[in-house]
Amino acid sequence: MSSRVVLQSRGRALRRLRYATPRIFATLLAFLLAAVWLGPLALIVITSIKPNKEFLNGPFSLPIAPTLEPYQKVWEGLNFGALMQNSLLYATTGSALAVSLALVPAFALSRFDPPGKKYIFALLLTGLMLPQQTVLIPLYDMLRWLHLLDTRIGLIVVHGVYGMPSQIVILRGFMTTIPREIEKAAEIEGATDFQIFYKVILPLSLPGIIVGYTLNFIAIWKEFVFALVFLNSEANFPVTVGMLKLNSDRYISAFNLPSAGLVISQIPIAILFILAYRRISSGNFIGSVKG
């Protein structure tokens, strides 16, 4: 009697195991993949706290006497304080400009059906997909003509305008999810388009605005080509351009300095990533791209 129960339960366990086996294999594979993605990052963090003399112990040796000295050295050597300030300035103001330029267009395209809507979308797609290099020379020329070459304002304007198309797409996607009934009431009471935009749609779009702003912030923080070409003086460099110096003999010799520099450059984004992680990586914002 009791042995039958044992047999039965063992059978059940085996069956469960059989169902779980592919999942376990898949999970092992997934861990391997995760290691390929996390491994390099972990190595860089580990390397960044090794003192010089431990460099020859090999890339996988754990730090024996961990130190923050590389951080201090690279922070001073590259003047990271100034670079960070610049990047923060470009990312905050550039994104603010992009979002504010995109708000009313997103409202117009989500709530109205103006003639020629199709062409506006075609324009948007062009702006989204355009390879930066194709407009590099004219923009350079234009900024020089406006005396905005190698100025912070010039770069902010370019970032703002080139962030606008994706912001229109994101915000439009968000605004189409707001039920129309909400503004019907306001409409009946005789509110103008502007009042509906300002009093109804804008407050309700705040979550969408936050997502759009965050994505744009990250995009500007990562941006390299525009900053490289339109800026000349080191005082204006963002992190991406300034940290190119890490690839010089002076810093790269023991790997710990460039590693520390890499970690520093990623800290603001890592913080943002943790704060906004659920919103961004769930892919919810992508609903907006599907038109």
Place this chain on the structure above:
Amino acid sequence: MSARPSDERTSFIAFARRHVFVTLFGIVAPVALFACFIGYPIGYTVYLSFFEWNGMAATKTFVGLANYVYMLGDNYFYISLINNLKWLAVSLAFPVVLGFLIAYAMRVRAVYLPTLLRTAIFFPVTMSLVAVGLMFLLILNPIFGAFDTLLRALGLGFLIREWFGDYHIAIYTLAVVGGWAFTGLPMIFYFAGIGDVPKETFDAARIEGAGHLRMMLQVALPQLRPVTAVVVMLTLFESLKAFDLIAVMTKGAPFGRTDVLGYLVYLESFWNSRFGYGATVSVAILVLSIAIAALLLGKVFKGAFDV
């Protein structure tokens, strides 16, 4: 405010009169900005491609089609073009396919701890390619790099190559590094896309005895055509834009063998001061991207972008 003209087609002027604010700030202003900052630069690039100009001089010399003739005979142009295509091939084969597989595996709960995997793979999307490039310069360093050390430890030392020095390999090294940083993007696009497919569709297929392979190919992918359209477009333009990694990691070395079109524009214009020729290569990029986009939109993904 009167009812909105969503059913009837109105003329633009009638629309503008009724919705002054929306027309002015929602349509005219962005279109004007587009014209100034995107339309005009494109036009100016095309214009410049018929001139010789060092970028500083007040006068530009009209040379007709000379720049185009030069381009068609320029070895570096072909190297760059082929490198762009190689990059595209790697990007379609590695990040896009892998991104889809991971998204699918997470959605059908084929793995435990899906969030860990998703976070790990998505994180590099937020990194600047300058940082990614510098990171892999350290990791792929021929003497002290972690990658070669690992291969040696695993007894796979015979696989070691000069990842950046060997000109057959260098461009693929760069493209794979780019793919490492890019995989998270197709992954979340597919992750969101598969989430929108009704669960019943998958359940029905499973009851009929479909394995994962058939579920992917015959159930998921056909439903995901619009997502695939977006992802392929993104990948396409991402590989046409390939620049950052090259500027950081190889600067085109060895001997220009890792140049791509975008880098060639930069080199010719801002280093060799041949802005006219740089513009010509820009036009080539533009024509290429329009041609491929039109091909994709017209044939493969017909209707996927309807709004």
